[in-house]
Amino acid sequence: MPRGRWMPLGKDGRLTLYALADGGLLRWTQRNPGGEHWDGPDLVPVADLTDLTVVQGADAYAHFLGRRERRGSGGPSVDFVHAIQYQTARPVTQWRSLGNFHRDREEGRRAGVPTGAVDAQGAVSVFARDAGGGLRMRRENKGGTWEAWQDLKGSWPAAAIVPSVTSSGLVEVFATGEGGASWWRQDVPGGPLLSVPSALRLHVLDGSATALETAPDRLTYYWTDANAPGVIAYRAGTWPVPVGGYPGDGALVALRTPLDGYDCTVLAQRGAGGTLLVGVCTTEGEQSGVWWSDTTKECVGDPALALDGLGRVVVAVCGTDGTVSVARQEPGPGLTLSPDWHRL
Numbered sequence: 001m002p003r004g005r006w007m008p009l010g011k012d013g014r015l016t017l018y019a020l021a022d023g024g025l026l027r028w029t030q031r032n033p034g035g036e037h038w039d040g041p042d043l044v045p046v047a048d049l050t051d052l053t054v055v056q057g058a059d060a061y062a063h064f065l066g067r068r069e070r071r072g073s074g075g076p077s078v079d080f081v082h083a084i085q086y087q088t089a090r091p092v093t094q095w096r097s098l099g100n101f102h103r104d105r106e107e108g109r110r111a112g113v114p115t116g117a118v119d120a121q122g123a124v125s126v127f128a129r130d131a132g133g134g135l136r137m138r139r140e141n142k143g144g145t146w147e148a149w150q151d152l153k154g155s156w157p158a159a160a161i162v163p164s165v166t167s168s169g170l171v172e173v174f175a176t177g178e179g180g181a182s183w184w185r186q187d188v189p190g191g192p193l194l195s196v197p198s199a200l201r202l203h204v205l206d207g208s209a210t211a212l213e214t215a216p217d218r219l220t221y222y223w224t225d226a227n228a229p230g231v232i233a234y235r236a237g238t239w240p241v242p243v244g245g246y247p248g249d250g251a252l253v254a255l256r257t258p259l260d261g262y263d264c265t266v267l268a269q270r271g272a273g274g275t276l277l278v279g280v281c282t283t284e285g286e287q288s289g290v291w292w293s294d295t296t297k298e299c300v301g302d303p304a305l306a307l308d309g310l311g312r313v314v315v316a317v318c319g320t321d322g323t324v325s326v327a328r329q330e331p332g333p334g335l336t337l338s339p340d341w342h343r344l
Helices: 105-109
Strands: 016-021 024-030 038-045 049-056 063-072 077-085 096-098 114-119 126-131 134-141 159-165 172-175 180-186 192-194 210-215 216-224 231-235 241-244 253-261 262-270 276-281 291-299 302-306 313-318 324-328
Touching: 016 038, 016 049, 016 291, 016 324, 024 049, 038 231, 049 114, 049 216, 063 114, 063 126, 077 134, 114 159, 126 159, 126 172, 134 159, 134 172, 159 253, 172 291, 210 253, 216 262, 253 302, 262 302, 262 313, 291 324
Parallel strands: none
Antiparallel strands: 016 024, 024 038, 049 063, 063 077, 077 096, 114 126, 126 134, 159 172, 172 180, 180 192, 210 216, 216 231, 231 241, 253 262, 262 276, 276 291, 302 313, 313 324
16 A cells, blocks of 8 residues: 555545555545545556655645656666645646656665655655665745755664644654654744754664644654564653554554544554554543554555544555455444445
């Protein structure tokens, strides 16, 4: 499955599911807001993609950031590409190349998977790991043109990159590496990314971290501990908090939603046993406990979490047979997912 938000909610209240397939991008579209029926899959043709990340801004546009590897007489060459879907079920724009920060073809092949964030003005910032483990960024300026690639020069080699945007439009980037992590954050919307010093030695399992805004302009990071079983919650200026769980080797996903009148955080991840695990806690109350449950739904890759057009939690997974299935929140107290998964 793509990385990032591969089940975004459109302005019209309908969810869309995306999957990377041979020859392009598969798309399923919810027929009605909050409904059970989906149309698709529709194929969005795009050749030579090896990886894809889906990101979304406050304007609800879906941005696709891809890593493309094309064969040529001089051997494979890698570049990054970008496209947009402006409205639910509408066509995707032309895929535009963002180039590669390495001029040497062999170094360029070792470039990582792109990810990104969309600020409050709709401008995209794209991040990727370079051949030496450094973090590179390319972003749109206010006029809609793309600036040159920048080297952010982190303290640790970047194994995984988690960009986010706060409700006031500040971009923040958390990059994890062996034995530590690096942060960058804007002081003002649209401003430069500034390095945030940290003396903590964090042990983050590669690819497991996610971020969620849990208070105005304050992000909580969740990840799998690389040195001990379980999930960790962390906010800048505090100590990491173990929150339990039996995670596998994939990414956590998170969202906020009211449950029984309380502001709650929902976490989801493929567990060590290969089934989907779901955890719930009060937002910024992880120290009081996270209630984990095993859905027993077998899956591969990273799940997707979203609120549908009626405000209900929806989760999507890719099954061991390659099919995509969704379940949604049932009426009643707490968070209970429908026992019958809808296979698309």
